[in-house]
Amino acid sequence: MYASSLFKYILVVLFLWNMPAQAAVNIQHWQTTTGAEVYFVENHDLPIIDLSINFAAGSAHDKKTKSGLASITRYLMTLGAAGFSDEAISKRIADVGAIIGGELDADRASFKLRTLSNAREREQALDIYIKILQQPDFPEVVLSREKARIIAGLKEAATQPESIASRAFMTALYGDHPYALDSSGELETVSAIKREDLQKFYQDHYAANGAVIALIGDLSRDEAAKAAERIASRLPAASTISALPSVIYPDKANEQRIPHPASQSHILLGYPGVKRGDADYFPLYVGNYILGGGGFVSRLTEEVREKRGLAYSVYSFFMPLAELGPFQIGLQTKTDQVDTALKLVRETLDKFINNGITEAELNSAKQNIIGGFPLRLDSNGKILDYLAVIGFYKLPLTYLDDFSAKVNQVTSASIKEAFKRRIKTDKLITVIVGGSQ
Amino acid sequence: MLIRNILVALALIPATALASIQEFKLDNGLRIVVQEDHRSPVVVSQIWYRAGSLDEVNGKTGVAHVLEHMMFKGTQNVKAGQFSRLIAAAGGKENAFTGNDYTAYYQQLEKSQLPLSFRLEADRMANLQLTDEEFAKEIKVVMEERRWRTEDKPQSLVNEQFQSTIYRVHPYARPVIGWMNDLENMTAADAREWYHNWYAPNNATLVVVGDVKADEVLKLAKKYFDVLKPHVLPVRKPQTEPEQKGERRVIVKAQAKLPYVQLGFHVPALRDADQDWEPYALEILAGVLDGNPSARLSQSLVREEKVAVDVGAGYDMIARGQQALFELNGTPSEGKTAAELEAAMLLQIEKIKEFGITNEELQRVKAQVIAADVYKRDSMFYQGMQIGMMETSGFSWRILKDYPAKLSAVTPEQVQAVAKKYLLRDNLSVATLDPQSIDPNDKKTKAKPYVR
Numbered sequence: 001m002y003a004s005s006l007f008k009y010i011l012v013v014l015f016l017w018n019m020p021a022q023a024a025v026n027i028q029h030w031q032t033t034t035g036a037e038v039y040f041v042e043n044h045d046l047p048i049i050d051l052s053i054n055f056a057a058g059s060a061h062d063k064k065t066k067s068g069l070a071s072i073t074r075y076l077m078t079l080g081a082a083g084f085s086d087e088a089i090s091k092r093i094a095d096v097g098a099i100i101g102g103e104l105d106a107d108r109a110s111f112k113l114r115t116l117s118n119a120r121e122r123e124q125a126l127d128i129y130i131k132i133l134q135q136p137d138f139p140e141v142v143l144s145r146e147k148a149r150i151i152a153g154l155k156e157a158a159t160q161p162e163s164i165a166s167r168a169f170m171t172a173l174y175g176d177h178p179y180a181l182d183s184s185g186e187l188e189t190v191s192a193i194k195r196e197d198l199q200k201f202y203q204d205h206y207a208a209n210g211a212v213i214a215l216i217g218d219l220s221r222d223e224a225a226k227a228a229e230r231i232a233s234r235l236p237a238a239s240t241i242s243a244l245p246s247v248i249y250p251d252k253a254n255e256q257r258i259p260h261p262a263s264q265s266h267i268l269l270g271y272p273g274v275k276r277g278d279a280d281y282f283p284l285y286v287g288n289y290i291l292g293g294g295g296f297v298s299r300l301t302e303e304v305r306e307k308r309g310l311a312y313s314v315y316s317f318f319m320p321l322a323e324l325g326p327f328q329i330g331l332q333t334k335t336d337q338v339d340t341a342l343k344l345v346r347e348t349l350d351k352f353i354n355n356g357i358t359e360a361e362l363n364s365a366k367q368n369i370i371g372g373f374p375l376r377l378d379s380n381g382k383i384l385d386y387l388a389v390i391g392f393y394k395l396p397l398t399y400l401d402d403f404s405a406k407v408n409q410v411t412s413a414s415i416k417e418a419f420k421r422r423i424k425t426d427k428l429i430t431v432i433v434g435g436s437q
Numbered sequence: 438m439l440i441r442n443i444l445v446a447l448a449l450i451p452a453t454a455l456a457s458i459q460e461f462k463l464d465n466g467l468r469i470v471v472q473e474d475h476r477s478p479v480v481v482s483q484i485w486y487r488a489g490s491l492d493e494v495n496g497k498t499g500v501a502h503v504l505e506h507m508m509f510k511g512t513q514n515v516k517a518g519q520f521s522r523l524i525a526a527a528g529g530k531e532n533a534f535t536g537n538d539y540t541a542y543y544q545q546l547e548k549s550q551l552p553l554s555f556r557l558e559a560d561r562m563a564n565l566q567l568t569d570e571e572f573a574k575e576i577k578v579v580m581e582e583r584r585w586r587t588e589d590k591p592q593s594l595v596n597e598q599f600q601s602t603i604y605r606v607h608p609y610a611r612p613v614i615g616w617m618n619d620l621e622n623m624t625a626a627d628a629r630e631w632y633h634n635w636y637a638p639n640n641a642t643l644v645v646v647g648d649v650k651a652d653e654v655l656k657l658a659k660k661y662f663d664v665l666k667p668h669v670l671p672v673r674k675p676q677t678e679p680e681q682k683g684e685r686r687v688i689v690k691a692q693a694k695l696p697y698v699q700l701g702f703h704v705p706a707l708r709d710a711d712q713d714w715e716p717y718a719l720e721i722l723a724g725v726l727d728g729n730p731s732a733r734l735s736q737s738l739v740r741e742e743k744v745a746v747d748v749g750a751g752y753d754m755i756a757r758g759q760q761a762l763f764e765l766n767g768t769p770s771e772g773k774t775a776a777e778l779e780a781a782m783l784l785q786i787e788k789i790k791e792f793g794i795t796n797e798e799l800q801r802v803k804a805q806v807i808a809a810d811v812y813k814r815d816s817m818f819y820q821g822m823q824i825g826m827m828e829t830s831g832f833s834w835r836i837l838k839d840y841p842a843k844l845s846a847v848t849p850e851q852v853q854a855v856a857k858k859y860l861l862r863d864n865l866s867v868a869t870l871d872p873q874s875i876d877p878n879d880k881k882t883k884a885k886p887y888v889r
Contacts, residue, residue, distance in 0.1 A: 086730070087736055090730040090731030091731045094805055095801055097805050114812060145740065145743060149746045152694075152746045155694045155771075262588075262589040263584045264588075264589055295525070295532075297518075297522050305578055306518055307574070308574065309573075309574040309577030310577070310581070311578070332584070334580075367525075367527070368528055370528065371527055371528020371550075372530065375530060379816055381816075
């Protein structure tokens with residue numbers, strides 16, 4: 001009974017692969033008069049509007065001597081604008097049940113707004129959101145207060161093994177490249193940041209030209225166009241953003257052991273991985289699913305957790321960025337098992353890269369990634385994030401439509417070839433936090 | 438915090454978006470709740486067992502969660518690890534979670550794959566093979582999980598001690614993950630006993646949300662679950678925490694830089710969904726203190742007095758164990774002590790007891806709760822969570838419908854009244870983190886979390 005049912009699922013998935021291409025999401029794209037790129041999906045199922053604006057203003061745009069500036073600038077923009085205090089901003093947003101959020105990674109600074117679509121709520125929320133983007137005040141008292149909070153957080157993080165491992169890993173992996181910079185900055189650099197630094201970073205990095213606005217929800221194309229026009233109308237004029245430098249690959253393996261008294265050691269291994277839009281992206285993505293991305297069914301989970309009980313969590317991922325983002329393997333294990341676990345992870349990776357994968361593994365991976373594609377688009381929140389990525393990294397508008405076909409084109413040979421060429425196991429970066437000296 | 442946001446207003450959704458909920462019960466006692474949501478061609482299927490750490494006994498803490506892990510270790514029909522492989526091959530995502538009140542398993546799938554989920558869940562509800570060999574491996578994984586979640590996380594250690602201080606008698610005193618000593622001494626027989634006690638259709642609720650038709654879900658559920666036999670469940674004795682008579686304190690030493698303080702008061706949980714008003718007033722109180730960045734705790738203690746770098750407040754009214762806490766927590770700013778922050782937090786409580794809250798604050802909390810409920814509709818998974826938690830805690834999902842009216846009826850006077858009645862010194866417990874500096878070569882500095 002089991003075999004026959006399983007066969008049925010394989011057939012269903014195969015059938016899906018051969019379905020004629022149809023638009024997964026109907027994305028409308030245009031430019032505002034000020035040069036911001038707009039990506040819009042109209043959807044009236046829920047009385048909600050989600051939007052984001054994205055700037056090339058992530059932590060990789062920090063100077064090493066001012067590490068943390070990008071993040072503080074983004075955050076402080078939300079804490080005082082057009083004469084409204086942080087308290088007044090919070091109250092006006094809360095009064096209409098709206099949520100202002102946003103993120104900062106190495107490449108990108110974003111501001112998100114989620115609001116009810118009723119005119120009163122929408123207008124009040126949008127009004128505050130636009131003030132934050134266009135008229136940030138960077139109040140001196142707020143800056144000194146927030147710096148103190150960030151510094152407290154940095155000191156706390158410096159005692160915790162997970163944070164220690166992550167910082168040491170990125171530093172070893174990227175050296176002088178700005179991807180080595182931690183978005184929270186360093187004690188000395190954060191302490192030294194001044195109001196003028198924030199104003200200058202804002203002027204230099206928050207121009208409309210090149211900004212990406214993503215919009216989804218309960219508004220018409222016409223309303224979306226008007227909202228986008230307002231959002232992008234009075235942003236700083238000039239932008240002096242220079243492209244990020246290329247990542248230089250490590251010339252030799254590097255293993256660091258950092259003592260820590262915690263009961264578990266934290267292990268990170270990796271190598272510079274892929275860029276957004278990289279020709280090798282799909283073979284590496286599908287291959288990584290088999291290696292350590294596929295949750296309970298990956299090789300790393302099977303070897304480390306399922307067969308031997310050495311860890312609760314073991315994973316691998318590629319984080320594609322504008323330049324080569326990290327390929328990373330991570331796990332935590334009781335300190336006296338570190339060497340056993342590390343050896344096993346290295347053997348698993350070596351075997352994966354040298355011997356490749358089976359056709360059965362490839363099929364299972366494709367079944368999961370293609371069969372699960374609808375789950376990627378089952379909420380406005382998820383689609384909003386795809387719109388921002390497509391716009392920010394200039395991926396084709398048909399990225400989501402083409403996704404399953406690209407996955408389907410991957411072969412076991414292309415996975416083996418891409419991993420072998422891209423991930424040099426004799427030059428891996430390894431960081432272990434835990435154990436005594 | 439999680440549950441506080443769950444109990445929200447379905448009735449306020451515009452009619453176009455209002456999904457229908459239907460419930461059924463099979464002859465073997467399995468309850469089925471289906472919420473149709475046709476926005477996307479996907480489905481989430483969750484099966485909730487009324488078995489959590491609440492039902493454990495001393496010496497076997499953590500067994501509910503260990504069994505959750507073991508549920509992926511195979512049946513007569515599906516060998517160890519195959520459950521996950523079959524769901525993955527169908528394009529699905531799956532996992533499970535254990536709490537004080539429940540253990541739940543879920544799959545998220547393209548909608549045509551729902552039969553696979555039912556077939557596998559029905560199979561492992563009755564046919565789990567709990568071998569000594571698989572148990573021996575998995576208990577090590579769970580101990581690693583405890584190290585990762587608790588042993589090496591100073592604030593988790595504080596929370597664990599806080600729970601076992603504020604509760605002396607009630608099972609909520611025990612950590613869901615279990616004490617390390619109990620995990621070290623747990624056997625496959627303990628897991629088998631748990632499985633045979635609690636895994637039965639008459640102790641479970643199946644919740645399905647997605648692009649499905651309720652009657653077809655029922656038909657499918659009958660096909661796979663009807664054959665399962667109900668069990669006589671162990672008798673659940675009522676367990677009540679005796680009234681606290683005087684302040685309680687505990688200090689935890691652990692490697693960290695910043696102190697941390699957690700405060701709690703015993704308050705009522707929801708019992709009678711028609712008559713009770715105090716739980717709703719307590720929920721408003723939590724929102725006034727910590728519902729948004731301009732709420733009282735953050736505004737006063739982080740922004741104005743700068744005595745804290747972080748503060749929070751929370752209240753969960755839904756608990757199968759019928760015990761609830763009103764909690765406050767915070768991290769002092771550099772140069773401030775945990776005692777100073779504790780005093781500042783308690784002063785905020787005293788201000789509400791003396792002067793009450795403003796109508797403006799009340800309206801702001803209500804506006805946020807109403808909006809948050811609309812937003813939650815963007816997640817099928819979360820809608821399933823709402824229903825599952827309600828049903829598992831002994832309430833019907835139907836009380837969700839009355840929730841906005843109940844909340845809107847709360848007055849500033851009622852909020853002040855619950856603060857005056859329950860947030861009292863003799864009803865207070867405080868757990869504090871005493872941060873220890875790190876010397877990796879000196880084993881003596883290592884925290885002893887089990888010693889109070």
